Amino acid sequence: IDTSFNDNEIPSQVHLYAACCQYYMQMYKEAEEAVGIYDKKTKELLERKIKAQTTSDQLTIKRRALQQSDKAAPMGGFMTDDEVRARIEKEIRAEEVTKRAPENSLRNRLLFHIAHKRDNQDELMVRHQELTDMNEDQLSLAAIHYMRSHFQEATDIYKRLLLENRDDLALNVYVAMCYYKLDYYDVSLEILAVYLQAHPDSAVAVNLKACNHFRLYNGKAAEAELKLLSDQGRALHTNHLIRHNRIVFANGEGALQVLPALSDFIPEARLNLVIYYLRNDAVQEAYELIKDLEPSTPQEYILKGVVNATVGQALGSRDHVKMAQQFFQLVGSSASECDTIPGRQCMASCFFLLKQFEDVNIYLNSVKAYMYNDDDFNWNYGISLAQTGNYKAAEEAFLLVQNETYKNDYCYISWLARCHIMNGQPKLAWELYLKMDTSNESFNLLQLIANDCYRMGFFLISAKAFDVLERLDPDPEFWEGKRGACVGVFQQVIAGKAPKDDLRDVLTLVRSTSNPQVEYMVRIISKWASSNGVKL
Numbered sequence: 001i002d003t004s005f006n007d008n009e010i011p012s013q014v015h016l017y018a019a020c021c022q023y024y025m026q027m028y029k030e031a032e033e034a035v036g037i038y039d040k041k042t043k044e045l046l047e048r049k050i051k052a053q054t055t056s057d058q059l060t061i062k063r064r065a066l067q068q069s070d071k072a073a074p075m076g077g078f079m080t081d082d083e084v085r086a087r088i089e090k091e092i093r094a095e096e097v098t099k100r101a102p103e104n105s106l107r108n109r110l111l112f113h114i115a116h117k118r119d120n121q122d123e124l125m126v127r128h129q130e131l132t133d134m135n136e137d138q139l140s141l142a143a144i145h146y147m148r149s150h151f152q153e154a155t156d157i158y159k160r161l162l163l164e165n166r167d168d169l170a171l172n173v174y175v176a177m178c179y180y181k182l183d184y185y186d187v188s189l190e191i192l193a194v195y196l197q198a199h200p201d202s203a204v205a206v207n208l209k210a211c212n213h214f215r216l217y218n219g220k221a222a223e224a225e226l227k228l229l230s231d232q233g234r235a236l237h238t239n240h241l242i243r244h245n246r247i248v249f250a251n252g253e254g255a256l257q258v259l260p261a262l263s264d265f266i267p268e269a270r271l272n273l274v275i276y277y278l279r280n281d282a283v284q285e286a287y288e289l290i291k292d293l294e295p296s297t298p299q300e301y302i303l304k305g306v307v308n309a310t311v312g313q314a315l316g317s318r319d320h321v322k323m324a325q326q327f328f329q330l331v332g333s334s335a336s337e338c339d340t341i342p343g344r345q346c347m348a349s350c351f352f353l354l355k356q357f358e359d360v361n362i363y364l365n366s367v368k369a370y371m372y373n374d375d376d377f378n379w380n381y382g383i384s385l386a387q388t389g390n391y392k393a394a395e396e397a398f399l400l401v402q403n404e405t406y407k408n409d410y411c412y413i414s415w416l417a418r419c420h421i422m423n424g425q426p427k428l429a430w431e432l433y434l435k436m437d438t439s440n441e442s443f444n445l446l447q448l449i450a451n452d453c454y455r456m457g458f459f460l461i462s463a464k465a466f467d468v469l470e471r472l473d474p475d476p477e478f479w480e481g482k483r484g485a486c487v488g489v490f491q492q493v494i495a496g497k498a499p500k501d502d503l504r505d506v507l508t509l510v511r512s513t514s515n516p517q518v519e520y521m522v523r524i525i526s527k528w529a530s531s532n533g534v535k536l
Contacts, residue, residue: 012041013103019110026265028117035111042100050092054085105132109140116144119296135161142174149297149336151181169195173205183341185212201232207242210249219249244269252276271303283310301331302346309353325353332363341367345377352380357387375403379412386415395419410441414448421449426458430465443472450481459488460502467509479513483521486510490525500534507536 019034052058063084079087112127114120124144131137138157145154155178162171172195179188189212196205206229214222226246229236236242244266247255255276262269270289277286286307295301305327312320331337332347348363364381371377382397398416406412413436417429429449436442450465466482469475486506492498503525510521529536 012038012045015041016103016107016110020106023110023114023117026117028114031110032114032118035107035114038107046093046096049096050089053092054088056081058088059084105134105137109137112140112144116147135165146174146178146181149181151178152336154178155182169198173202173208176205176208180208180212180215183215185215188212201229201234203229203234203239203242207239207245211245214245214249219251222249240266244272248272252279268299271299274303274307278306278310283307283314287311295327298331298334298337298342301327302342305331305346305349309349321353325350328353341370348380348384352384355387357384360384361388361390372400373402375401375406379406382419383411383415386419391419391422395423410444413441414445417445417449418452421452421456421458424456426453426456426461429453430461433465443469446472450485454481454485454488457488457492459485459492460498460505463489463506463509467512470513479515482509482513483517486521490528494528500529500532503529503534504536 015034015038019031019038022028022031022034059081063079066079066084066087108127108130112124112131115123115127128141131141138161142154142157142161145151145157155175158171158174158178162168162175165171172191176188176192176195179185179191189209192205192209192212196202196209199205206225210222210225213225223246226236226242226249229242236246240262243258244262247253247258252272252275255273259269259273259276263273270293274286274290277283277289290304290307293300293304295304305324307324308320308327309324311317312322312324328346328350332343332345332350334343337343337346344363344367348360351357351359351363361381361384364377364384368377368381378397378400382394382401385391385394385397395416398412398419401407401412413432417432420426420428420432426449429452433442433445433449436445446465446469450462450469453459453462453465463482463485466478466485470478470482486509489498489502489506493500493503507522507525510518510525526536528534
């Protein structure tokens with residue numbers, strides 16, 4: 001607004017247009033104030049117009065005109081000044097309503113969107129009720145549904161408008177965006193193709209196509225779509241949305257150089273920066289970035305849940321874990337998300353944190369077909385299955401994990417070792433130990449192998465594990481474990497359930513310990529071997 005003008009010289013609608021500009025600049029409070037100024041100026045203008053047309057001379061002229069019409073004249077045949085003034089004011093107001101109808105519709109739509117951005121639910125409902133069936137109002141309503149993650153409702157409106165306005169090709173993009181959000185990527189591509197056929201160089205449409213390819217295939221397929229734009233001479237680095245998405249397609253490469261600057265005007269940039277921090281074990285940075293965010297979309301609730309769960313598990317904080325469980329439950333139990341893949345994963349995560357693993361398995365099994373190559377899914381599903389004793393399925397899930405970092409994590413190795421043992425393959429568990437460097441984690445794995453093998457009757461592997469434990473730590477319990485395991489092997493050999501050659505290994509293990517009981521055990525085993533023709 002040019003401040004060199006006198007305030008009364010500025011048309012009132014300029015303030016409304018200024019409010020629109022401020023809205024797009026994310027200055028929502030200022031936009032609302034500008035609408036208030038528009039209302040005030042419009043009212044003042046109307047009052048001045050009424051005053052100008054209700055002077056004594058104007059009243060006399062109007063009275064004569066009205067009295068010439070029999071229909072207008074009252075029973076007495078004479079109209080008072082107040083009656084004439086009321087008639088003039090009514091006509092002026094009616095004329096203004098008709099004249100400003102487009103402005104009033106724009107004003108209502110603008111306040112509708114401002115109410116959404118400022119989370120004013122009461123005002124939002126008031127503005128919603130004033131919307132009409134005109135295309136602009138319905139497009140505005142669909143946009144609000146989309147921004148509030150009510151994608152099915154938005155889809156229904158856009159599809160209806162598309163049926164009524166076949167030539168409005170842009171509606172195909174809106175419908176395609178909704179189907180993308182609903183995880184119908186093939187359908188989204190099919191509808192988007194109609195628009196791309198007419199506008200193959202549209203950055204918005206090509207970007208959406210790339211996003212669909214990213215979901216259906218991988219980042220390279222998505223980048224290949226964007227390359228078509230650069231081949232046409234389009235400068236991709238000048239488009240903030242494409243710059244953001246290319247970071248996602250590249251699995252976070254270059255995130256710290258691009259995403260911080262985009263966080264203020266692309267909401268997903270902040271969320272993806274949080275994801276980048278989580279993937280790179282910068283948990284505290286992720287928490288600091290998201291702790292003050294008031295979630296309003298399922299993605300924001302999910303990410304806050306993941307961050308709080310990670311922090312809670314790292315710090316042993318029950319408060320963070322409880323908060324994460326609540327975030328997951330909110331999403332998973334919501335009507336809009338309960339039957340989606342993320343919604344079911346949220347319920348699984350909620351029950352996982354509550355240690356209700358039977359329920360976890362129900363939810364994860366329902367989406368297993370869609371998550372076959374997802375390492376995070378297979379990790380969590382494997383643990384949950386193992387917790388409920390389904391070690392065969394758990395082993396299968398663990399072996400699907402491809403990420404080397406995950407496969408070298410002690411949690412993964414220990415659970416896989418337990419599954420091997422419970423599934424009758426103790427030697428595979430022993431091989432997992434042999435691949436590890438000496439550390440506290442390898443010591444813990446030895447204890448797991450020793451005790452689990454003992455319980456499952458794999459006494460020779462148990463004895464070997466206890467033998468190494470005894471060498472590392474001369475704790476009497478380790479000798480007792482080794483002694484019991486060696487006796488278990490001896491019993492299995494006698495019963496014909498283990499090869500007699502195992503006794504050689506048993507004697508070697510027993511003799512490595514300095515204990516008065518060793519001589520007695522060696523004598524008994526040797527005597528039996530001699531009596532049964534076993535050469536030791």
